[in-house]
Amino acid sequence: MAEAEPFSMKRYLRPDLTLPFCVGCGCVNVMSSFLRAAHELGHKDLSKFVFCSGIGCSAWIPSPYLMADSLHVLHGRSIPVALGVKVMKPELNVVVFGGDGDIVGIGLSHVIHAARRNLPIAVVMVNNMIYGMTGGQVAPTTPLGIKTTTTPYGNFEYALDATRLVVAAGASYVARWTTAHGEELTRSMKKAITTKGFAFIEAASPCPTAFGRRIGFKDVAEMLRWFRDSSIPLEQASKMTEKELEGKIIVGEYVCREKPTLTDNLSKILKEAQQNAAI
Amino acid sequence: MERDASLVRKMASRTRFWQGNEACAEGAIAAGCRFYAGYPITPASEIFEHMALRLPQLGGIEVQMEDEMASLGAVIGASWAGVKAMTATSGPGFSLMQEMIGYAFMTETPCVVVDVQRAGPCTGQATKVGQGDVMQARWGIHGDYAAVALAPNSVQELFDLTVRAFNLAEAFRTPVILLSDEIVSHMLESLVVPDYSQIEIVNRKKPKMGDSKFFMSPDVAPMPSVGEGFNVAVTGSTHDETGRRFTADQAVHQRLVKTLTGKIMNNADKIIDYEAYNEDACDVGIVSFGCTSRAVYETVERAKKEGVRVGFVRLKTIWPFPEEIIHRLAQNAKTIVVPELNMRELFYEVERTVKGAAPVFSVNKVGGGEMITPEELLAEVLRSVK
Numbered sequence: 107m108a109e110a111e112p113f114s115m116k117r118y119l120r121p122d123l124t125l126p127f128c129v130g131c132g133c134v135n136v137m138s139s140f141l142r143a144a145h146e147l148g149h150k151d152l153s154k155f156v157f158c159s160g161i162g163c164s165a166w167i168p169s170p171y172l173m174a175d176s177l178h179v180l181h182g183r184s185i186p187v188a189l190g191v192k193v194m195k196p197e198l199n200v201v202v203f204g205g206d207g208d209i210v211g212i213g214l215s216h217v218i219h220a221a222r223r224n225l226p227i228a229v230v231m232v233n234n235m236i237y238g239m240t241g242g243q244v245a246p247t248t249p250l251g252i253k254t255t256t257t258p259y260g261n262f263e264y265a266l267d268a269t270r271l272v273v274a275a276g277a278s279y280v281a282r283w284t285t286a287h288g289e290e291l292t293r294s295m296k297k298a299i300t301t302k303g304f305a306f307i308e309a310a311s312p313c314p315t316a317f318g319r320r321i322g323f324k325d326v327a328e329m330l331r332w333f334r335d336s337s338i339p340l341e342q343a344s345k346m347t348e349k350e351l352e353g354k355i356i357v358g359e360y361v362c363r364e365k366p367t368l369t370d371n372l373s374k375i376l377k378e379a380q381q382n383a384a385i
Numbered sequence: 386m387e388r389d390a391s392l393v394r395k396m397a398s399r400t401r402f403w404q405g406n407e408a409c410a411e412g413a414i415a416a417g418c419r420f421y422a423g424y425p426i427t428p429a430s431e432i433f434e435h436m437a438l439r440l441p442q443l444g445g446i447e448v449q450m451e452d453e454m455a456s457l458g459a460v461i462g463a464s465w466a467g468v469k470a471m472t473a474t475s476g477p478g479f480s481l482m483q484e485m486i487g488y489a490f491m492t493e494t495p496c497v498v499v500d501v502q503r504a505g506p507c508t509g510q511a512t513k514v515g516q517g518d519v520m521q522a523r524w525g526i527h528g529d530y531a532a533v534a535l536a537p538n539s540v541q542e543l544f545d546l547t548v549r550a551f552n553l554a555e556a557f558r559t560p561v562i563l564l565s566d567e568i569v570s571h572m573l574e575s576l577v578v579p580d581y582s583q584i585e586i587v588n589r590k591k592p593k594m595g596d597s598k599f600f601m602s603p604d605v606a607p608m609p610s611v612g613e614g615f616n617v618a619v620t621g622s623t624h625d626e627t628g629r630r631f632t633a634d635q636a637v638h639q640r641l642v643k644t645l646t647g648k649i650m651n652n653a654d655k656i657i658d659y660e661a662y663n664e665d666a667c668d669v670g671i672v673s674f675g676c677t678s679r680a681v682y683e684t685v686e687r688a689k690k691e692g693v694r695v696g697f698v699r700l701k702t703i704w705p706f707p708e709e710i711i712h713r714l715a716q717n718a719k720t721i722v723v724p725e726l727n728m729r730e731l732f733y734e735v736e737r738t739v740k741g742a743a744p745v746f747s748v749n750k751v752g753g754g755e756m757i758t759p760e761e762l763l764a765e766v767l768r769s770v771k
Contacts, residue, residue: 120616123629156611158462170618170629175611177465178620178630179458180488186422186455190462190470191611193446194420198612219451372446379441 113145118152120173126166130318130326132285132311136232137167139288139309140201143295155199158188160213162205163239163313164232182213185220188227189368196369199299200227206247207237210268214246217268221275221304226367228298228305231268234313242316249353252321269308273360278303278367280360284310284333287357294359303367310355400577405543405570406431406473409499409563410439412547413471415584418497419445420463420470422456424478427511428567429501432473453478457485461494465619467610469551473499475567477508479518479525486560487526488621490645493600493608495554495561495589497547502566502675504726504752513754514567516675517727519734522562523704529642531649533656534562534704536674540574546701552587553656557648558605564703566726568676568756598626601644603651653705660699661710667696669766670718670743672711672735674700676756677724683759688766695766703731708738715739720769724748724757744769 118141119125127133144152157168161181169178179187184202192200202209209217209231217229236254237243244254246266253260269282279301281294291309298305312318312329323329333355340358343351366374403411410432413421421436423429437447446463450456456472463470474482479500489496500522504515522534533553537546547563554561592599592607592615599606599617606626609615618628623638631637649656662685664670669688671681678699688695696718698710715721721743723732732747739745746769750757 153612153614169620173616175616176618177462177611178618178622179461180454180484180621183454183458183485183488186450186458187462187465189448189450189455190420190422190459190464191466192462193448193459194463194466194468195610195612215451216455219455376441376444376446380444383442 113142115141118144118173119171123171125171127163128315130312130314131163132234132309132313133164133167133232135285135288136164136203136230136291136309136311139291140230140295142292143299146292147296147299155201156191156195157201157203158184158191159203160184160208161239162208162237164203164205165208167203167232168201182208182211182216184208185213185216185229189220189225192225192227193369193372196226201299202227202229204229204231205238206231206233206235206268207245210266210271211246217272217306218275221272221277221306223368224276224278224303224365226303226369228301228307230295230298231306231308232311233268233308234311234317235265236313236317238313238316242320254320269306269360272306276304277306277361278364279305279362281358282308282310282355282360283357284337284355285312286330286333286337290357297362301362302364400575402573402575403540404431404573405540405565406501407435408540408544408576409473409547409565409570410435411578412544413497413551414439414443415544415581416469416548416551417586417588418469418471418551419443420460420468421445421447421472422450422459422463422470423472424450424453424456424474426475426478428503428571429473429475429499431570432499432501453481454485457482457489457496457498460496461485461489461492464494464496465611469495469555471497471499473501475501475503475511476505476515476518479521483525486562487528487530489560490526490530491621492619493558493606493645495558495608497550497554497561497563499547499563499565501570502564510752510754512567513752514676514726514756515751516566516677516725517730517751518564519703519727519730522564529646531646532562532704533557533559533649534564534702536564536700536703537569538675538678538699539569539576540572541576542701543569544576544578548584552585555587555589556605557652558589558608559649564675566675567754600624600628601626601641603644603647605648650705656702656705657707658701659707659710660701661697661714663694663696664698664710664714665696665717667694667718668770669693669695670714670721671695671697671762671766672700672714672721672723672731673697673725674703674731677726680724680757680759680762684762684766687759687763691767693767693770706734706738711735711738712740712742715742718743721745722748722762722765722769724762724765726750726757
C-alpha cells in the first residue's frame with residue numbers, strides 16, 4: 107500500500123496570505139485540527155466544502171485563508187446563510203466557524219433552531235470566553251466574577267453552557283474539548299464532518315491578548331495548563347457534585363445519534379408534493 | 386425537470402382572478418425563484434403560504450426561519466448556491482432585514498425582498514395599509530448604498546414587477562425591494578398571466594474557468610456559485626475584486642463603495658420605469674405610487690370637467706428616483722400634488738427634484754386602512770391652482 111501523504115496545513119491555505127492571529131491564539135490550533143481531520147478523511151483539497159462564518163477572530167479561520175468557497179457573513183448570522191447553501195446544495199459539506207459571541211451571543215437562536223431542524227452542517231464554536239476582537243468585553247460564556255473591560259468589578263452573570271444547550275435542542279453530534287486536547291479535537295472534527303445531521307463542537311480556546319493577560323496568566327502555556335487542569339471527562343463528571351464541578355470544563359463526546367436530517371425530510375415532502383401535483 | 390416544465394405550463398394560461406400576494410408568488414415562480422425563506426407577518430403571509438404550497442411541486446424549497454434576519458440570510462445562502470431566492474415581509478420584519486440587505490448589497494448577491502407596507506411605525510396597525518417605508522427602502526441600511534425598489538399598483542403589476550425585480554437583481558447583482566402595500570397585496574383582481582415563453586428572464590452572468598475577479602466591476606462582475614471550484618471568498622467587509630478583505634485601506638473602500646453605488650446609479654435609466662400621462666400638457670401634475678395612485682385616474686377625469694388639465698407620473702420604480710420625468714412634469718405643470726399614506730416621504734423627494742420649478746402640495750393620510758379618495762385628491766388639485 108502506498109504511504110499516506112503527510113499532513114500539511116499549507117496545502118489547504120491560500121498561498122499569498124499570512125494568518126492574522128495573535129501569538130498563542132487558539133484559532134490556529136482549531137484550524138489545524140479541522141484541516142488535519144479533512145486530511146485524514148482523504149480530502150486532498152476543500153472542493154467538497156463550503157465555509158460560513160460570522161464576525162470575530164475565529165470567523166477569520168476560513169475567510170479568506172482557506173483555499174475554498176467561503177461566506178464571511180454578518181455577526182451571528184452564519185448559520186442561516188449556511189442553511190440556504192446546504193438545502194440547495196446538499197452534496198457539499200457546510201462548515202461554520204464562529205466564536206462564542208457569534209454563535210451563542212448574538213446568534214444564539216440560530217444555533218438552537220439549526221439543532222432542532224437537524225440541519226446537516228457542522229458548527230465549530232471557538233470559545234475564548236470573551237469578545238476578543240473588540241478588545242475583551244464580557245461574553246455570555248465568561249465565568250462569574252471575571253474582570254473584563256465591561257465588567258471592571260467582576261462579571262455578575264453566570265456563563266452559558268452552550269454544549270448542553272445544543273444537546274437539548276436535538277443535535278446529532280456534540281462534543282466539547284479545549285485546544286489542549288489536540289488529538290481528541292481532531293477526532294471529533296472528523297465525526298462532525300461525517301455525521302449525518304447537525305454537529306456541534308465547542309473548543310475552549312485561549313485568547314492571550316484580550317483575556318489571558320487580563321486575568322493574570324503570564325503566557326499562553328499557563329492558560330493551556332489551566333485548561334488541562336480544569337478539564338474533567340464527562341464520565342468522571344457524572345460522579346461529581348455540582349459544587350465540585352464549579353469552574354470546570356466538562357470535556358468529551360456528549361451525544362452521537364442519527365435521525366433523519368432537514369434535507370432528508372425536505373426531499374421526502376418534495377417527492378410527495380410533486381406526486382400530488384402530477385395527479 | 387420534465388415535471389417542472391409541465392407544471393409551469395399548467396399555471397400559465399391567460400386570465401386569472403388572484404389576490405395580489407398570490408400574483409407576487411406566481412410572478413416569482415415565473416421568474417425562476419426556487420427558494421423562499423420567511424417569517425409569518427401580516428399582510429405578507431399569503432406570499433409565504435403560496436410559495437410553501439407551490440415551490441415543492443416545482444422541486445423548490447421553502448423554509449420558515451426563526452426570524453427575518455435568518456430569512457434573508459437563508460435567501461442569500463441559496464443565492465450563492467446558484468438559486469434565485471426571495472423573502473417577503475412587512476414593516477417590522479423589513480426593519481430586521483436591513484442588516485442583511487446591507488450584506489446582500491455589499492456582497493453583490495441577487496435576491497428579492499418584498500415589503501408589503503402596513504401602517505407603522507413599530508407594530509402600528511398590522512392589518513391596515515401604509516406607505517411609510519419609502520425612505521426605509523432607500524436609507525434603511527447604514528453606510529453608503531444605492532437602492533433599487535419597485536412599486537406595483539395592481540395585481541397585474543404584482544406579477545409583472547416581481548418578475549422584473551428578479552431580472553434587475555440578476556442583471557445588477559443587487560438586492561431588489563418590491564415595495565407593495567396592504568391594499569394592492571390583499572385585493573383580488575383579474576390579471577393576464579403571460580405565456581411563460583413570452584416572459585423575459587434575466588440570469589446572472591457566470592464566470593469562465595480560471596476567472597478570479599467576482600466583485601466590484603462597473604459592468605457587474607460574473608458570479609460563481611459555491612461548489613463550482615472557483616474558491617470564491619465572499620465577505621461583507623471591505624474587499625477588492627477578488628474578495629480579499631481590506632479592513633483599513635481608504636482607497637479600496639472608496640473604490641468599492643463608488644463602484645457598487647455607481648453600478649446602480651449609472652444604470653438608473655435602465656432601472657427606472659413609470660407611467661406618465663399628459664406630463665407635457667397639464668395645469669396640475671400628480672406624482673404618486675402604489676395603492677394611492679389608483680385614485681389618480683378618476684381625479685384626472687373629474688378635474689377635466691372642472692376645466693383643469695391634470696397630468697401624472699406614477700412611479701413603478703421608486704428607487705433610483707425618476708428625477709428626469711418629474712422634473713419635466715414640473716416644467717409644464719403650474720403645481721405638483723403628491724398624495725401618499727405617510728407623512729410626506731415622497732413629497733420631500735419630489736420637492737428636492739423639482740428644484741422650485743413648481744410649488745409642491747401634499748395630501749396625506751395615515752392609519753385605519755383609510756385611502757385618499759378621488760374627492761380629497763381633486764379638492765387639493767383644484768385648491769393648488771386657485
